[in-house]
Amino acid sequence: MSSNAKTFTFEEVAKHNTKKDCWIIVNGKVYDVTPFLDDHPGGDEALLSATEKDATTDFEDIGHSESAIEMMHTYYVGEVDTTTLPANLNNKPPPLTQAPAYRNQSSGFVPKTLQYLVPLLILAFAFALQYYGKKNKSNES
Numbered sequence: 001m002s003s004n005a006k007t008f009t010f011e012e013v014a015k016h017n018t019k020k021d022c023w024i025i026v027n028g029k030v031y032d033v034t035p036f037l038d039d040h041p042g043g044d045e046a047l048l049s050a051t052e053k054d055a056t057t058d059f060e061d062i063g064h065s066e067s068a069i070e071m072m073h074t075y076y077v078g079e080v081d082t083t084t085l086p087a088n089l090n091n092k093p094p095p096l097t098q099a100p101a102y103r104n105q106s107s108g109f110v111p112k113t114l115q116y117l118v119p120l121l122i123l124a125f126a127f128a129l130q131y132y133g134k135k136n137k138s139n140e141s
């Protein structure tokens with residue numbers, strides 16, 4: 001069914017947004033619900049407000065029955081090219097707010113070296129003091 005289906009761009013589908021010509025998109029499929037507007041239990045306004053967008057969430061939020069889903073086949077006209085859906089414009093990766101990790105590595109190198117170097121220097125200083133202290137004492141006696 002979907003292999004022979006016509007594929008529309010989002011813009012093409014969005015043009016059908018009136019009471020006389022009403023198309024909606026649910027789960028990547030396009031439905032011409034014009035003949036169903038007056039019979040829709042949820043009212044024609046609900047369907048009209050579902051045009052010019054991906055109505056999948058709207059449709060699913062209602063919790064449509066199995067028979068409602070069955071009815072959809074009657075109005076199926078084709079597929080929508082999902083890359084043209086406006087929602088996909090929001091699928092960009094979030095902007096980097098932090099500097100990349102490798103930059104932190106280089107700036108962290110000096111403090112890390114100091115971590116080891118400072119205690120070593122203190123130790124060397126203590127030994128030196130002890131050594132010279134002993135030397136002075138032995139000179140005095």
Ligand code: HEM
Pocket residue numbers: 024031033040041042043046047050055058059062063064065066067068069071072075
């Ligand atoms: C081809 C698409 C659609 C078909 C065949 C369809 C069919 C139906 C049917 C049969 C019902 C009665 C309740 C049920 O059996 O679930 C219903 C209710 C309803 N539908 Fe749709 N519908 C469609 C799309 C939509 C869309 C896109 C919306 C957008 C919000 C919508 C909103 C509603 C609302 C608000 C109700 C009333 C729910 C209630 O009062 O409990 N429908 N629809």
